[in-house]
């Protein structure tokens with residue numbers, strides 16, 4: 001079944017490292033207008049496919065800023081059109097905000113998973129990242145999740161951030177485990193062109209390359225010791241709590257993205273809406289991605305995405321999907337790489353944790369050498 005992604009491009013302030021499409025929160029009338037546009041687009045997208053959906057993900061931006069009533073309207077329309085039976089329905093939220101009422105309405109409308117932008121549990125670390133929230137607000141947000149009966153929640157943690165220490169990472173993972181998070185995403189800070197962090201890179205006291213690798217491996221070990229299984233380069237989950245929605249991306253399954261800058265992959269075609277709220281509100285058509293070097297849904301694309309997963313590229317799943325065995329040259333290329341970085345067996349090809357640090361290079365070596 002399909003995954004649905006709904007992009008909510010509003011934030012109360014812009015974090016200095018972020019290059020997602022987000023703009024300042026508009027007034028209520030504009031938010032209502034946005035919800036109208038999302039519902040209209042859901043109806044248009046339904047016409048492209050017969051598939052129902054079993055995941056829905058509100059990402060952003062800050063989707064929780066829409067508030068309970070607007071989220072409920074979108075969810076009701078998505079359920080009417082795409083069924084969403086026994087679906088995983090996730091919303092990203094910023095712990096800086098008053099969230100209880102939004103959580104309660106989201107839960108009542110069928111929402112069952114929240115992803116909180118924790119990033120750090122150090123007040124100083126959050127300040128250096130330009131985040132709006134404090135560690136105390138994070139604790140309130142987690143209590144509000146529990147009050148709203150949302151037990152399945154994920155915390156984001158940023159790694160290799162300005163001034164971060166190993167103790168910061170250990171504290172953040174311990175906090176997640178003690179708070180009962182079912183899922184942890186640990187992303188390395190990336191300096192994106194055009195952001196204030198990119199412009200100020202030399203002044204940020206960022207860790208060097210060796211420290212970045214050490215921090216990543218430390219986060220992986222700490223997460224594992226706390227009972228989280230790593231299942232993707234940057235993602236860890238308690239048993240059975242992997243993100244069903246994000247697994248659709250890594251399994252090269254179909255998904256529909258709605259909202260400015262949202263991407264879709266349906267029936268072998270990729271398309272996206274432009275990074276413009278005005279264009280989206282005006283009903284612009286999505287643009288087909290024409291510069292795909294790797295065809296959508298192709299064996300190479302599938303392999304490239306699967307190699308991000310700890311389960312790797314599995315021979316039986318590949319054969320079921322494409323009706324042919326794994327290309328022998330992929331096995332040969334993988335076998336020529338150090339076993340500390342890539343493992344090869346009759347059943348699969350998989351990157352190791354050390355290999356994940358070099359994933360782009362290794363994937364290119366395996367698939368396109």
Ligand code: SF4
Nearest residue numbers: 011014015018060061
């Ligand atoms: S809250 Fe999230 S989406 Fe908004 S600016 Fe910060 S990182 Fe970007």
